[in-house]
Amino acid sequence: MRMLRAGRWITAVALVLLAGVYVRALAYTPIEQSQGLAQKIFYLHVPAAIWAEMAMILVGLSSVFYLFTKDPRLDRFAAASAEVGTIFCAIVLTTGPIWGKPIWGTWWTWDARLTFTLFLFLLYIGYLLLRGAIPDPAMRARYAAVLGICGMCEVPFIHLSVYMFPTLHPMPIVLKPGAPSLPGSMLLTWALSLGVFTLLYVGFVVQRYALSYLREQLEAAGEVGHA
């Protein structure tokens, strides 16, 4: 219960801070001249993309350790991280087309970066469906761990796709070798947003972990279906 309360508090604080990021991004950050107001989608799209990828990396790492140790806490964390990663990936896949339409003239194109990101989303959905389909906890955790490790292996391809393939998606302007190509005020807004998305990830994962634990207790008592 302490963990659940902590998760709720972290999430509540993060949502309030997100409102602050909205105000800063919309009212106090300069408008980019060539893209206009649509460029401000960057402050939500990129932090969500970073955490969609980080969440899958953490799913993969905890899955590797789970296969060695069989510690149920690692499996619980992987399940929580996967669900939260799905939410962040959904944000990426909705804000991306909304940004792409005015800038590229199309909602979607089968470009390498976009396709790899869609594949990541489908991996997340597959991971969650797999967990929901297997009633035996040990078998569920083992199979999910294997899929989680496969998901982690896909993440570098997303990040490097803009270097490996001809693509419409822009090159990284912050997470790249060398200094970020952003003016200071825009970089600060982006960094604040990334901090808030990090806090949101932590708050959501802590709550989802506590929910899994609660469900496992009920499952052990034979009262509900598996998590």
Place this chain on the structure above:
Amino acid sequence: MPENGNYMIAAYIVVGVILIGYALSLYLRTRRSLRA
């Protein structure tokens, strides 16, 4: 400068709805488990 503020507003609304919706979903699922 291009006039595309509507797209920005749509994106900010969508992100808010997704995040608040997920936070609410976690709250409701946890409450249901606690009551069971």
